[in-house]
Amino acid sequence: MGDRPFKERLYEQFARVGAALGSRQRLELLDLLAQGPRHVEALAAEVESPVANVSQHLQALRAARLVETERRGTKVIYRLADDGVLGLWLALRSVAERRLTEVSHVVDEYATDRVSSAPVSRDQLEAELRRGEPVIVDVRPEIEYESGHLPGAVSIPVEHLAKRLRTLPRDRRIVVYCRGAYCQFADRAVSVLRRKGFDAVRLEGGWPEWRAEGRPVAELSAAR
Secondary structure (H helix, E strand, O other): OOOHHHHHHHHHHHHHHHHHHHHHOOOHHHHHOOOOEHHHHHHHHHHOOHHHHHHHHHHHHHHHEEEEEEEEEEEEEEEEEEEEHHHHHHHHHHHHHHHHHHHHHHHHHHHHOOOOOOOOOHHHHHHHHHOOOOEEEEOHHHHHHHHHOOOOOOEHHHHHHHEEEEHOOOOOOOOOOOOOOOOHHHHHHHHHHHHHOOOEEEEEHHHHHHHOOOOOOOOOOOOO
């Protein structure tokens, strides 16, 4: 008996993962779940799509074993199956960045708040963290901060930043981070801070990239 039946059945299983990833809506859901566990209603609100549609996409991801579920009361909580799924998503994105010029074109067209100065690298920030130098601000929604964040980070969702400026020191550099390289929350926050006279810079990447690299994180808490 030759290798053909073995290979056909093996690659069929690999194709299940590829098929699950072949949807922009499912990739956005994976990106959101990289921030922390969510129930379907919360995910539907984030992606501005009917709950029924989001539920179907989540079931496709679950069938490929990319997400797992846990029931809490009346709600079913979805989460990434493991850190390997996070790595898979970031690797897919990285290949698209390198091979598709359209990615940078889209960023140039829509990332209107992106600041011109270079972001602080994750290596540099980790070194500065050990010395206790920067003030780190997490501008993601609070539920994402509570699911996990950088050590010592302060939670100030971007929509609350203008009202919280007085709580931030003016004699220290402020490093802002959000959901990742393509999240515009951090760019928006840095723009506001600089206009108000703060020494502010965004972090290269964001929470998913930091976590995927095995860097120090604060204690994770249960999702709502």
